[in-house]
Amino acid sequence: MSASSFNDEKGGSSSVGEPEYGHDPASGGIFSSDYKRHDDLKEMLDSNKDSLKLEAMKRIVAMIARGKNASDLFPAVVKNVACKNIEVKKLVYVYLVRYAEEQQDLALLSISTFQRGLKDPNQLIRASALRVLSSIRVTIIVPIMMLAIKEAASDMSPYVRKTAAHAIPKLYSLDPEQKDQLIEVIEKLLADKTTLVAGSVVMAFEEVCPERIDLIHKNYRKLCNLLIDVEEWGQVVIINMLTRYARTQFLNPNINESLLEEGGSGEKTFYGSDEDEEEDEEEKEKKAEAAAMAKRKPYVMDPDHRLLLRNTKPLLQSRNAAVVMAVAQLYFHLAPKAEVGVIAKALVRLLRSHSEVQYVVLQNVATMTIKRRGMFEPYLKSFYIRSTDPTQIKVLKLEVLTNLANETNISTILREFQTYIKSMDKDFVAATIQAIGRCATNIGEVRDTCLNGLVQLLSNRDELVVAESVVVIKKLLQMQPEKHSDIIKHMAKLTDNIQVPMARASILWLIGEYCEHVPKIAPDVLRKMAKSFTNEEDIVKLQIINLAAKLYLTNSKQTKLLTQYVLNLAKYDQNYDIRDRARFIRQLIVPTEKSGALSKYAKKLFLALKPAPVLESPFKDRDHFQLGSLSHLLNAKAGGYQELPDWPEAAPDPSVRNVEVPEWTKCSSREKRKEKKVEKPFYSDSEGESGPTESADSESDSASGSESGSEESGSASESEESAEGSESEDVEEDEEEKDKKKKKKEFKKPVQESESEQSSEEEERKPERKSKQSKSDSESESDEEDESESESSPSESEDSESETEVKKKKKAAESKPPSKPVKKENKKEKKEMSLLDLDDFEPTPSPQVTPVNTFLSNSLVTDLEGLSLSDAVLTPATIAPSSALKSYELLHRITGEGLSVEYCFSRQPFSPDANMVAVQMQFTNNATSDAKNLHIEDMKLQSGMRVKEFPEIELLPAGETATAVMGIDFCDSTQAANFQLCTHTRKFFVSIQPPVGELMRPVFLTENEFKKEQGQLMGMNEITEKLTLDVNCRNEHTIVLRVTTAANLGRVPCGSDKECRFAGRTVTSSSLVLVTVATKEEGAAQLTVNCEKMVIGTMLVKDILLALTQ
DSSP states (O other), X not given: OHHHHHHHHHHHHTOXXXXXXXXXXXXTTTOOOGGGTTHHHHHHHHSSOHHHHHHHHHHHHHHHHTTOOOGGGHHHHHGGGGOSOHHHHHHHHHHHHHHTTTTHHHHHHXXXXXXXXXXXSSHHHHHHHHHHHHHOOOGGGHHHHHHHXXXXXXXXXXXXXXXXXXXXXXXXXXXXXXXXXXXXXHHHHHTOOOHHHHHHHHHHHHHHOTTOTHHHHTTHHHHHHHGGGSOHHHHHHHHHHHHHHHHHHSOOTTHHHHHHHTOOHHHHHHHOHHHHHHXXXXXXXXXXXXXXXXXXXXXXXXXXXXHHHHHHGGGGGOSOHHHHHHHHHHHHHHSOHHHHTHHHHHHHHHTTSOHHHHHHHHHHHHHHXXXXXXXXXXXXXXXXXXXXXXXXXXXXXXXXXXXXXXXXXXXXXXXXXXXXXXXXXXXXXXXXXXXXXXXXXXXGGGHHHHHHHHHXXXXXXXXXXXXXXXXXXXXXXXXXXXXXXXXXXXXXXXXXXXXXXXXXXXXXXXXXXXXXXXXXXHHHHHHHHHHHGGGSOHHHHHHHHHHHHHHHHHOHHHHHHHXXXXXXXXXXXXXXXXXXXXXXXXXXXXXXXXXXXXXXXXXXXXXXXXXXXXXXXXXXXXXXXXXXXXXXXXTSOOTTOOXXXXXXXXXXXXXXXXXXXXXXXXXXXXXXXXXXXXXXXXXXXXXXXXXXXXXXXXXXXXXXXXXXXTTTOOOTTSOHHHHHHOOOOOHHHHHHHHHHHHHHHHHHTTTGGGHHHHHHHXXXXXXXXXXHHTTOOOTXXXXXXXXXXXXXXXXXXXXXXXXXXXXXXXXXXXXXXXXXXXXXXXXXXXXXHTTSOTTTOOOOOOOOOOGGGXXXXXXXXXXXXXXXXXXXXXXXXXXXXXXGOOEEEEEOTTTXXXXXXXXEEEEEEOTTOTTSEEEEEEEEEOSSSOEEEEEEEEEEOOTTOEEEOOOOEEEEOTTOEEEXXXXXXXXXXXXXXXXXEEOSSOEEEEEEOOOGGGGEXXXXXXXXXXXXXXXXXXXXXXXXXXXXXXXXXXXXXXXXXXXXXXXXXXXXXXXXXXXXXXXXXXXXXXXXXXXXXXXXGGXXXXXXXXXXXXXXXHHHHHHHHHHXXX
């Protein structure tokens, strides 16, 4: 078998075009002997026929690809660089790029041909010529190369410009003195708008001048928006560069958390009245400056910071592990703590990849779990170890499991560890025992359990297991030795059997350290050890000497002779360490006339209390390296590694990222836009659901400024994520983009305050828009979306109306579109509002049909749609049916000294910020005197939560009632928002805690979409409960009513009358929530909840069960 396979191999490798086996003409194929090899190829290259030249070049390139040396053909090939045939020319350049460095002299001879190639009409030839030119590493031609790069940087073809970017680092390494000229070229290429160039020029920037952050300012927004369409390796480079950029330009989003941890800051301001007054004055000043920065305390994220986070998030779904890893490190280093969790799922997905990828990902996960343990806790089972995993992966997974261990999951983790100990992989078993030791030190409750388990391991047949257990037990016993003298006795017996030096040394150290706990056994152990002293390893001998010294000091009557015997043996040992130690200890413990003052303190020296060792993760201090970098992997600084900068104390000027736009583009394109607007109907049929929603978003786009006009265009088949950032390179794009930037500048003056609000809105509306866009049916839509996106409307009221109109259109299938006069009215309103402060003007949206309204007649829905928004005082309560909304007491009239406050979750979109839950509050003044200046102060919120206060109620006369709407971002959790409700005289501590059903908003899905989404949320994301329906709740109408009352979900059409389906998304993170109630005979039913967030799913199941069974 082996012989034949050897012949096959030999025959196989000596196939056509390989000169190596010249000794045998038959096996050597074409080439008959060594000295004539390649002759036929040279002839073919010299012939006049292009077909022969092409065939020769193909064979030569094939040789190079297989790793064969073809350098002796260089003269014959280089002659053909001037060949007219483009195919031949391309292959000649491929060859030259490979050998230009080796054969520099010959390459220099044909340099004029390469220069001619730079003017070739074919872009591939121009690029290849530049590539060859930059591969000739001779300093004489640096000026020629410099010229070529400068020309190529202005080339019409993006491919050639990309090649110019690749040539820059080559030239820089050849002659670093050219740096200033190269920076000019990099600056020019950074302004390029094509995705092809972006990655390559950022790479050149990183190689040549990474410190020149000022070059990035003007291109920052463009790079963020192009990111999704750049090729994968370009994405990695850009993301890493933008991570460093963001660390120098934005404030730390978690800065408030560190302040909170310093403790009690809220209480101080409450009790310290002097400070309080000062703060109030400061706040008033700030309010005058800008409403968006109304208070210093709540951190407001820079819109550009948010832009980066939002545009990188879809890349977590990339097929390339490096891209996912790059986004993960960006989020870890830049995102607010509440948002970092999104990367966990993506990283866990990478664990299904090759072992090399797993190794890198697990290294990073191990570092992340030390600081942000909660992020990976839901995915605990993904880190369980498979028998097929290589040892290094097993050890890393153990590390992660140990980091994730806490009081709640430790029992499952220890059960898992028990099975690992039975593994055949000895290194892995040793690591598992160490992991058990770490769990025991970190979690006091399981310390005894772990100790008992490890003691049982001492009777294991495998010596390595026993040895490792001894070492770990020694560390654990140091924490509370007095409790465990029986374990020390048990270990003393093991000295006869265990041969592993480290384990023997650990046992001897334990017996010596705690000899007073085992006074009878210790001298006997010393006796046995004295016998075998000469045969022991050095580490054990040192511990025997230590044991002898300690016993001599505590029990000299029994051990005096033994100690002298051991010290005499050690005096003549081969190892000088042991000889020195013996002399030193003899002088110290056996007092003589010569011995100095130290011998008095011998007991204090030897029997001093020693602190228990801290078992720490080896990944504890790795996070000072940037995650995902080679330095982090090696835990040592690699060449070319750039430190991650610290966050700045104060934010640098954000205006450096604003881009100037020429005046003329603004006027002309505005005229165009007006024309477009007139032509376009309010609802065009083909536009379906996504058109108005797109326009709803355009205002917020003006906040980030540089999002391209056609960003959202794309066919329905595109995935949601790729649709989010995609930017088509249309001719109109530039105009629209400039347009938008200009428009932003225009709004900046009157609307300074609302900028941060806009940025948050922009982010929050995005998920809603995404889900709707994915449903668009026709190609033609993309054009209309382009138009609607480019209408950068300043009026929020129009946004919210168009958005709610869309929802109504979905809900009431037959409702008629609103009449044209309504549209005109809106337009007028828009003009009036453009000068207003967006912050002061908070129109409430025309109410969206809540799930309960599904039962209202179509005519009523149409009437609702016809409502115009001219009346800004319209509150959501005016239309939402009272039966659907449950009121909660916020402040009782007795506690509130006559002021009573009730609140309900109005289930309307909160117009200033779609990520917030709208809470409608009703104030009633039951007192005899007027209440004044009702407002909110001193909010104590969990990390990530935000509150948008209601406008201050200046006067509430006695006996009167007033309503106000505030917005709270609960961060998809049911934790309460605590704050003080203040009047002009008093402050009342109150808190609002949402039921889980109010943390979501309804979405419309078709039956097929529902099933598709449900299929993706199986396994741990699905919770199923069986129940018996209440007697009054056995018809479809009542089930729908009860479910929609318990949770703010939308009804999904269903073919079966035995099933009711509901869908919604969580308000903050837009995680999908799907609910199915399947009824069976005699009131039996099954409730299924599929939710991306398992905690929300579990709580929702409880609430709906309660609603259906009571």
